[in-house]
Amino acid sequence: MDRILIRGGNALAGRLPISGAKNAALTLMPCALLSEEPLTLRNLPRLADVDTFGHLLNQLGVSTLVEGARPEDFGRVMTLRANRLTSTVAPYDIVRKMRASILVLGPLVARAGEATVSLPGGCAIGNRPIDLHLKALEALGAEIELAAGYVRATAPKGRLPGGRVHFPIVSVGATENAIMAAVTASGPTRIDNAAREPEIVDLCRCLVAMGAAIEGIGTETLEIEGRERLHGATYAVMPDRIEAGSYACAAAITGGALELVGARADEMRATVDALIAAGVTVEERPGALYVAAKNGIAPLELSTAPYPGFATDMQAQFMALLTRANGASVLTETIFENRYMHVPELARMGADIRVSGRTAVVRGVDRLIGAPVMATDLRASMSLILAGLAAQGETQVNRVYHLDRGYERLEEKLSAVGANIERVSDG
Numbered sequence: 466m467d468r469i470l471i472r473g474g475n476a477l478a479g480r481l482p483i484s485g486a487k488n489a490a491l492t493l494m495p496c497a498l499l500s501e502e503p504l505t506l507r508n509l510p511r512l513a514d515v516d517t518f519g520h521l522l523n524q525l526g527v528s529t530l531v532e533g534a535r536p537e538d539f540g541r542v543m544t545l546r547a548n549r550l551t552s553t554v555a556p557y558d559i560v561r562k563m564r565a566s567i568l569v570l571g572p573l574v575a576r577a578g579e580a581t582v583s584l585p586g587g588c589a590i591g592n593r594p595i596d597l598h599l600k601a602l603e604a605l606g607a608e609i610e611l612a613a614g615y616v617r618a619t620a621p622k623g624r625l626p627g628g629r630v631h632f633p634i635v636s637v638g639a640t641e642n643a644i645m646a647a648v649t650a651s652g653p654t655r656i657d658n659a660a661r662e663p664e665i666v667d668l669c670r671c672l673v674a675m676g677a678a679i680e681g682i683g684t685e686t687l688e689i690e691g692r693e694r695l696h697g698a699t700y701a702v703m704p705d706r707i708e709a710g711s712y713a714c715a716a717a718i719t720g721g722a723l724e725l726v727g728a729r730a731d732e733m734r735a736t737v738d739a740l741i742a743a744g745v746t747v748e749e750r751p752g753a754l755y756v757a758a759k760n761g762i763a764p765l766e767l768s769t770a771p772y773p774g775f776a777t778d779m780q781a782q783f784m785a786l787l788t789r790a791n792g793a794s795v796l797t798e799t800i801f802e803n804r805y806m807h808v809p810e811l812a813r814m815g816a817d818i819r820v821s822g823r824t825a826v827v828r829g830v831d832r833l834i835g836a837p838v839m840a841t842d843l844r845a846s847m848s849l850i851l852a853g854l855a856a857q858g859e860t861q862v863n864r865v866y867h868l869d870r871g872y873e874r875l876e877e878k879l880s881a882v883g884a885n886i887e888r889v890s891d892g
């Protein structure tokens with residue numbers, strides 16, 4: 466199994482390219498199910514999750530063609546074509562690897578009149594049920610059955626009628642499923658308390674490019690007029706705001722200065738505001754975001770919230786950053802109930818963090834010390850990379866497959882801006 470070795474202490478400096486957004490890619494790829502014509506996605510990140518999603522779509526009969534990608538390029542162009550579906554089943558083997566597989570449920574039932582998807586089961590960052598996905602599809606007219614670990618959704622007359630969806634809490638994935646199911650319904654749909662994440666805006670824009678009729682994009686109320694069919698399109702995946710935020714923290718924790726090429730401040734305002742509140746310099750430059758920290762890190766009080774609030778996907782990285790603050794910070798996780806698994810690992814590197822329920826108090830320490838560590842999820846793994854970049858001595862981050870799910874060529878990007886980092890393989 467691969468490991469990442471970091472010798473900490475180098476201030477990072479230079480230009481670092483930001484890849485296409487993982488979470489946008491994972492909701493844009495299933496849009497291919499909605500049309501017989503090809504969907505071409507540009508700026509698709511090279512990530513394990515994107516490959517896994519591609520395999521899932523292949524099993525349903527969608528062809529995926531990757532064009533002109535040279536090994537030295539970041540990002541890929543993929544053409545997905547679902548002219549004839551050969552299966553409507555997303556099997557356990559794939560769904561257990563990647564929760565986002567549930568995002569085929571809405572578009573599959575819309576296209577084929579039925580869909581069977583394995584229940585995702587538990588996951589490292591909490592319970593993560595799919596009840597809201599199912600309630601939304603029911604509101605659009607699907608019949609839902611649960612049996613033998615699978616959920617089956619059917620459209621009684623072969624096509625969903627559409628309807629009114631009101632989400633009791635904001636869910637990114639359930640909003641995405643509802644949108645994808647509604648765009649080809651026979652009637653109109655209204656979605657209240659929709660998630661407003663930039664990835665949802667990206668999804669809506671791609672669907673509009675495919676001929677969908679969606680009003681209220683970027684707001685909490687979406688009105689969708691179902692269309693008989695969608696056509697093909699070419700669409701570029703948005704830049705990854707979480708990757709950009711993670712590397713902004715890398716600049717900050719090492720006292721360095723990075724130009725994050727392709728990052729868009731308006732899609733990550735809460736992260737930018739938190740960095741500025743911590744005393745970090747953040748400047749918008751044409752096509753890039755410049756982040757520099759020269760005067761130490763000030764402590765913060767931060768609480769995660771749905772967009773436009775502070776992203777839960779940035780919590781672990783800020784926790785790493787705040788271990789080096791001059792004072793005590795308070796972090797509150799309101800989205801997932803079990804998202805502090807990085808805390809004991811950061812503590813092994815010398816961090817002073819006390820967790821009580823959903824709140825963590827982080828007291829800044831003078832130094833972190835390298836250690837062998839491992840994490841159980843993607844962003845937690847990134848928090849250990851950040852701590853390793855700032856720590857004295859060597860940090861060995863195990864279970865690198867988590868990072869490969871969400872950070873395109875991490876060690877290459879970081880070593881190009883001065884980090885002492887390498888991947889080693891036991892084999």
Ligand code: UD1
Pocket residue numbers: 488489491565591592593594595596597598599634635636637638639777778800801802
């Ligand atoms: C997406 C992101 C993930 C991010 C999260 C919150 C993808 C592939 N993943 O995950 O990186 O951390 O948004 O920004 O885009 N919930 C229910 N029932 C449901 C669905 C969700 O109770 O049916 C709860 C969840 O347990 C959680 C909250 O709703 O407490 C928000 O989760 P949700 O927004 O659905 O997250 P995901 O779409 O899974």
